[in-house]
Structure formats: structure tokens, C-alpha cells
Amino acid sequence: MIRIYYAGYDAIHTADFVYDVPEGHNTWLLILTRTPAQFWVEGEMKEYPANCAVVFQPHQKILYRACADSYGNDWIHFDSDEIHLKESKLLHGVPFPMPDPEYFHQLFQLLTAEHFFSCAYRELSMDYLFRIIINKLIEASHSTNNTPHYQNLLNLRKAIYNNPGHPWAVPAMAEHVHLSSGYLQAIYKSTFGISCMDDVIQCRIRLAKEKLLHSPHRISEIAAICGYMNIEHFSRQFRQITGYAPREYQKLMASDS
Structure with missing residues (x-):
């Protein structure tokens, strides 16, 4: 108590x-x-x-x-x-x-x-x-992440999760946390177990799944919301991660609900 x-x-x-x-x-x-x-x-x-x-x-x-x-x-x-x-x-x-x-x-x-x-x-x-x-x-x-850069990395990851549709790129992310691109990629992966750009992609696909199931937007609009300027690129990455094309995923989830 x-x-x-x-x-x-x-x-x-x-x-x-x-x-x-x-x-x-x-x-x-x-x-x-x-x-x-x-x-x-x-x-x-x-x-x-x-x-x-x-x-x-x-x-x-x-x-x-x-x-x-x-x-x-x-x-x-x-x-x-x-x-x-x-x-x-x-x-x-x-x-x-x-x-x-x-x-x-x-x-x-x-x-x-x-x-x-x-x-x-x-x-x-x-x-x-x-x-x-x-x-x-x-x-x-008990944390081992109390490094000088940890808070900046954590803030960057929060920003990615809050706005996956932003046009994220490693050089801009590195500049944001005042590190070189190579060093950012190394310590980001060692800290969070995933590369910064893979983290961006995972966040975008999670958002895309939500939009496909719970929004009235067309697939081309969902692609743009999630940060993809090219619908073919969006569809390719979506399939690589989920195993389905966006429309296939949408139909499959709708039939299971």
C-alpha cells in the first residue's frame, strides 16, 4: 500500500x-x-x-x-x-x-x-x-543507457514514432542530434536494437495498417500520409514486412472482423 x-x-x-x-x-x-x-x-x-x-x-x-x-x-x-x-x-x-x-x-x-x-x-x-x-x-x-547521447537518441525516436510520415533521412537525423551519420547509425542500433531507418519503416507500416483498417482514405492517400511519395515503393515495403499487398491486407483483415 x-x-x-x-x-x-x-x-x-x-x-x-x-x-x-x-x-x-x-x-x-x-x-x-x-x-x-x-x-x-x-x-x-x-x-x-x-x-x-x-x-x-x-x-x-x-x-x-x-x-x-x-x-x-x-x-x-x-x-x-x-x-x-x-x-x-x-x-x-x-x-x-x-x-x-x-x-x-x-x-x-x-x-x-x-x-x-x-x-x-x-x-x-x-x-x-x-x-x-x-x-x-x-x-x-539498472539502466546501461545513461550515455551522453541517450537522451538525444530517445527524443529522436519519440519524434519518429510521433510523426512517421515526416521525410526522415539519416543525414538530417544525424544533424538533429549533432552526430555524424555513421556514428548515429551505429549507436542507434546498439541502443534500440534496430537501425534508425528500419525504425522509421516499421513505424510507417504500423501507421499504414491502422489507416487501411480504420480510415476512409484511398491507398495512394495512405501512402502519402505515411511518408511515401511513390505508391509502388509503399506497396513493396508493405509486402516485405507484412507478406501482403496493401489492398490484400485490407481485404483479409476486413473478412476476419
Whole structure:
């Protein structure tokens, strides 16, 4: 069971900000830093970059402070008897980078909104959101993708998934993430297990399947929506991936429904 006591996001403090609780709190404390900060770790103050998460257990010493012009964070005070949280190998009191901090930040926003407002499913919604937060924390603490380029690669992949019909090309993608074309292709595949252009094609075909089944568009229009200027090229790639021509796929799915 999880109980949220206080939650907030985008808290901003001045450059002289210090948070010092020698005996800790009676509750757990989760923080997502939005700026660089110094934390008391292993008997000394150490500097950590923005977009790190840190979890403090009840009664654990807490000391952190700003190390830039300002300090900002998201935070939650909570209690939990969740076994997977207590038995996870999270290093309590030690910040670690979040691979997708904006998504994590959005979870804080949603949780805070549910906490502040009395809605019919408030407790259930908060419980679901907090479980996602804990799962993401555990994933991040074990992640091997905390490379300098990972966030840029992740943002690029999100952009591809959100707009597969864009005229994606490796040189433009490489310029977007400030890498050479060759290096982008190498680290994209090593990170996500698929080349960037194969990822684009897979996204386009997924979109095409949806449009073929659930839109009134003609196949030539669907091809254009999915980023194909040539309907023959679209049909060829569609068949390579699905085993069917677009119209065959449309008829087959319609007969099965």
C-alpha cells in the first residue's frame, strides 16, 4: 500500500538553498532534480547533474544544496510497504540519472494533480501513477543507457514514432542530434536494437495498417500520409514486412472482423 503525504513539481529555490535534515524524515522522500545540485553521499558533498533521481529512506540523513544560480526539483513524501520497493537494489540517498526525465517529470505532474483534487478515483489513480514511478526508478537504476547521447537518441525516436510520415533521412537525423551519420547509425542500433531507418519503416507500416483498417482514405492517400511519395515503393515495403499487398491486407483483415 502507498500513501502520499506531500507532492510537488517545479519547485524553484535561490542559489543559497540548502536542505539539511540530519535525522531524516519519518517518511520516504523521492526527488527528481531539475538543475545540478550537491548531495551528501558517502560522508562528503558531491555534485550531480540535473535530471537525477534520489530516494531517501525514513530516518536517513538528508543534505543537499544548490550549486548553480538556482535549484529546482520535483518531490514526493510517501509511505509504502511495497516489497518490490524495499527489496529493490536502489541505492538510497545516492542520485542516479533518469534516462527520460521529461516523461518522469510528467508523472510527477499527474500525481500531484491527483493528490490535490478530490476525484472519484483519486486513490486508485495515485496508486497506479506511483507504481509507474517506482518501476521507472528501478529501471533507471539498472539502466546501461545513461550515455551522453541517450537522451538525444530517445527524443529522436519519440519524434519518429510521433510523426512517421515526416521525410526522415539519416543525414538530417544525424544533424538533429549533432552526430555524424555513421556514428548515429551505429549507436542507434546498439541502443534500440534496430537501425534508425528500419525504425522509421516499421513505424510507417504500423501507421499504414491502422489507416487501411480504420480510415476512409484511398491507398495512394495512405501512402502519402505515411511518408511515401511513390505508391509502388509503399506497396513493396508493405509486402516485405507484412507478406501482403496493401489492398490484400485490407481485404483479409476486413473478412476476419
